[in-house]
Amino acid sequence: MKDETKDIVDNTDNQKDNNIYEDICYICRRPESKAGKMIHIPNNICICSDCMQKTFDTMNNGGMPFMDFGSINPNMMGFTPPPNVKNEIPKNQKIKKRAEKKDTVKAVLDASNLPAPHIIKASLDEFVIGQEFAKKVVSVGVYNHYKRVATGTMEDIEIEKSNMLMLGPTGSGKTYIVKTLARILQVPLAITDATSLTEAGYIGDDVESVLSKLLAAADNDVEKAERGIVFIDEIDKIAKKKSTSSRDVSGESVQQALLKLLEGSDVEVPVGATSKNAMVPLTTINTRNILFICGGAFPDLDKIIKQRLNKQSSIGFSADLKDKYDSDPKLLSQVATEDLREFGMIPEFLGRLPIVFTLDGMSKEMLVKVLKEPRNAITKQYKKLLALDEVDLEFDEGAYEAIAEKAIEKKTGARALRAIIEEFMLDIMYEIPKDEAIGRVIITREYIEGKGAPQIEMRGVPKLPAEL
Template sequence: MTTTELKDLTPRQIVAELDQYIIGQHDAKRNVSIALRNRWRRMNSTPEMQREITPNNILMIGATGVGKTEIARRLAKIADAPFTKVEASKFTEVGYVGRDVESMVRDLVEQSVSMVKAAKKEQVKTRALQIVEDMILDILIPPVKQAPGFMMEDRNNDSIPDSDAELNERTRERFREKIRLGEMDERKIEIEVQQNQAPNIGMIGGTVDELSMMNIQEMIGGMMPRRGRRRKVTIGEAKKILLEEEAAKLIDMDEVKEEAIRKAENTGIIFIDEIDKIASSRGGGSGGPDVSREGVQRDLLPIVEGSTVNTKYGSINTDHILFVAAGAFHVSKPSDLIPELQGRFPIRVELQSLSEEDFFQILKAPKNALTKQYVAMMAAEGVELSFQEDALLEIARIAFQVNSEVENIGARRLQTVMSQLLNDFMFDIPDVIGPNAHVVVTKEMVQEKLTELVKNRDLSQFIL
């Protein structure tokens, strides 16, 4: 995202955007909106201060399913920023089996490259489409070369018939219009598709780190010739395949790499989930799993502090990447993290557990509410679905009750409850319930399908 676009997003506007998808958690929204706005402030300060201003990384504390990941992911989408989510428990210190901590930065750069490449392809799409149309037309109606010696002046004479080249050109233009309108999408043609011959490589008898393996793969891929393969596809499919190939040829990959590195460095967001799983229990023994957990924290520390990481697209500096860490901290607490790592997450936000009213709002208000998703899926089958207000209140009550009595998995509980409620309808469409039908979900229906399960405490289906 450019500085102009970031300038248009004030903290209040960012919170308003997040409110469209996430219910409650106002403190967390305020803090992430300030962190995002601070990026524009940094990029518009003096060059000397730009290097000095570091992001205020955020530690979110809250039970599962209260919106921690969703807040970070939506923030990245609002800012059009590269975003990657990792689980801290998947990392292990060097020498143990697991992922290298630097891989999260490489994942972020991959995401950034994909975003920049997609934007560049969109810019050259019109030119690429023209080339693709010409390629398809060459297959359908090969161009006719004009015979040598043909006098241009003679074309003004109506008595002289059109040349084959002119007729061919007019026919091609008519077919071009049909291709653009999609009238020929079902017709089959044979095209040549580029195929990379690079094999997958595995190493035996030695340890090769992830970056070295990627570089070896890329080097061998560059040495192997790209061979074409003939495929018979519809014109609709050919347009997609050839458009991707031709757009890739028109963009400058060196420019893409440089821009992607800059974008990741200045606007990237890395979300480290389950950070509580690597917190050492204070006062415990000096050995065992705590040693490994502390080792992971010490491996994470230089990345979060700011260091240079080598990727296959070039070196990236992590000084200004925004890190958002999250954990439930049921067993451990934030102070169990090593002090150096605690200091790198100065903003701490506690997310509230969801109430019954929150569940009701989650079902009703967000743009991507579960109820709206089911309405859209049934509409695809020609069936109209609607929910009565008291039915939504009852669904919220039951979801909240199950969370209280069994295991609190937050808003994710609504997915299992809604699935149990509507699975019979989803199965009967379209064989039993045909198009133009109208399904109304009432309070009585919700009670009939769900309350008995709660009463009998037969809740195994609800536990994820």
């Protein structure tokens, strides 16, 4: 009896020791820090995914030329291991300890440490300019969601999940808000496009690939991934096709497949891949506590809204005219569920996204603030680049306005700013390293509009030595 107890203790110590050190691929001898997560097979053998894939490829091709059979351990060939072999790590494998995992989820799941909505919004204000209503909605929605996750069920009342649908023109900051939010809360975030999703069985990604990316972002920790955020961008691209004679495999079918994910269910997810096959291990993820945020530009939705609003137009004094909403910049904020149904979103899908809000298009004033105020504004990035060359870069007010006016003409929102600045900064970034005497460069409105040159100030001329 004592011997059996001693053996159990020894095995437990060996298992703890195994968890401390990295696994090493049996074939290529690379540690898991370089080769990635290992696949464990019987007899305590670890093989990386690359070698496993090569093995299957060569087997399918009728040979295994990359492997030297003479050096392969007999255990891999199906022979029984000797009875005196113990579960111990060879000394040559103890090269590096595993990095300690930082448990960043506990800070969020603790209700006492959860940042209040006004603190979340204040953090968003440092990076995202404008969109006050959208930032307020996101802050309250995320706060309530993680409060629900932290507390679980409260007596006999079960709090439902509040998924979100954000609408806004391109370049208005939909993706940027979600990225900043995940960085503030320190939770796993997966950002994916709905354009690549298709119905199961067709060429393309299955809807489970959305959760595969979240699992990868959580370092394959299922418990951590089940408390993450999934942002599905370009959600308007899976709208139901209005006129098609073939099966809508990337439209309505994808919406129907996403229903179980949004609602909350146990989903079989491939680990380390985006599609299910026999060579990829599967794990089960419960989506009950995963917050889904969907976003899309929804082009031509304003026409559907305008058509609905114009049904109330009439003829006569003080009547609503049909052209009343033609120049309304906030027309998208009047969206209703029936407009989204007319666009091509099925009612079941919209019912699982209870929070719907819109982002405003970027105005000239907002674009000027985007250039000047955020912590990582693009103008501050260029100032930092030139500061490394000991050159001061300045923009006058006219230059900011000229850049914003050009961006409005491109109609791509804040994304246009970088393209415009890259264009006129090319010559400056090329010429300045040639002359070390340049001390300051001032960008003017005339230079942005192509009517002049930037103002260049030279450094002070150094005094000559006395003996000369």
